[in-house]
Amino acid sequence: xxxxxxxxxxLVAIVLxxxxxxxxxxxxxxxxxxxxxxxxxxxxxxxxxxxYEANKTPxxxxxxxxxxxxxxxxxxxxxxxxxxxxxxxxxxxxxxFELTIKLxxxxxxxxxxxxSTFKDPDNSSCLLFQEYERAICFLxxxxxSTSELAPTSTEPVILLLGPSQANKTAVNVSNNIxxxxxxxxxxxxxxxxxxxxxxxxxxxxMMTLKD
Numbered sequence: 001x002x003x004x005x006x007x008x009x010x011l012v013a014i015v016l017x018x019x020x021x022x023x024x025x026x027x028x029x030x031x032x033x034x035x036x037x038x039x040x041x042x043x044x045x046x047x048x049x050x051x052y053e054a055n056k057t058p059x060x061x062x063x064x065x066x067x068x069x070x071x072x073x074x075x076x077x078x079x080x081x082x083x084x085x086x087x088x089x090x091x092x093x094x095x096x097f098e099l100t101i102k103l104x105x106x107x108x109x110x111x112x113x114x115x116s117t118f119k120d121p122d123n124s125s126c127l128l129f130q131e132y133e134r135a136i137c138f139l140x141x142x143x144x145s146t147s148e149l150a151p152t153s154t155e156p157v158i159l160l161l162g163p164s165q166a167n168k169t170a171v172n173v174s175n176n177i178x179x180x181x182x183x184x185x186x187x188x189x190x191x192x193x194x195x196x197x198x199x200x201x202x203x204x205x206m207m208t209l210k211d
Contacts, residue, residue, distance in 0.1 A: 040207050041105050048098060049192040049200040057201035058170045065173035066205055069156050070103065071110070077124060078103065079157045080140040081149060088162035091185050095160050095199045096140035100125060102203045107136050151176035158202075162195055169194040171201055178202065 032038060035050045047054070059066065070078070080099055082092040104127055108115060113131040120126055124137035143149065151157040156176040166181035173179075180202060182195025 038204070038207060041109055045102065045105070045207070047200050047203070048094070049196040050190070051200060051204055054197040054200035054204060057198050059201065059205075060170065060172045063205050066171070066178060066202055067209060069153075069173060069176055069178055070106075070206060072153050072156075074154050075136060075156065077120075077137040077139060077155045079149075079151070079155065080138065080160065081143050081157055082140075082160040082162075083144070083146075083165055084142045085162060085164045088164060088185065091162055091182075091193065091195050092160050093140075095180070095195055098199055098203065099158060100138040100140070103138070103206065104136075106206045149177065160195065160199075169198055171198055 032051065033044060035052050036047050038045045038047065038051065078099075080096045082088075082096075084092075107127060107129075111129045111132060111134070113129050116128045116130065118126050118128060118135075120137050120139075122139060124139040126135050126137035128135050146159065149157050149159070153176055156178065159177055159179045161179060161181045163183055163185055166183045168181055169183050170181050171178065172181070180195070180198045182193060182198050185193040185195055187193055
């Protein structure tokens, strides 16, 4: 009887461990060759952060709020804003680059037609989906205060906040602003920082959505 109880407890522990692993692994994990690489749109896409760790970044109010902003069918321009800081500017530039490149892949996925690129008069980097006669642009720029931001459903803002502005590592979505916060940009025992994780959480979610 005692032996049977031990076996039962061991089986329960194994089941709980499997459930925990599945709940904490990134979606579509079968497309991962390693923790930093996602197979997407016919090629390996490399990320700055460990995606298994990035996937744990909390999103408020929920993950679908990211999709509601970025997959608005009328979206035209995505602003990527940050408050300059000499110790953090390089991280903002790297994050802006990652967001622009990988979100461009997402839009190419949902609008699989001939695509050309151009620069808007404000120096935005734009994709032109010719058959749809539609453009989607990205513009990264510094701000002095969040009061300068005027997001709309067609021109939302991704706001990057590093340690000088953030007290947590998370993603917050509200009023057409996706705020990506990283409370620490040091790299202790890893090759990425908290801002990388929060940025990659947004990208991972968008690139593993079910059509």
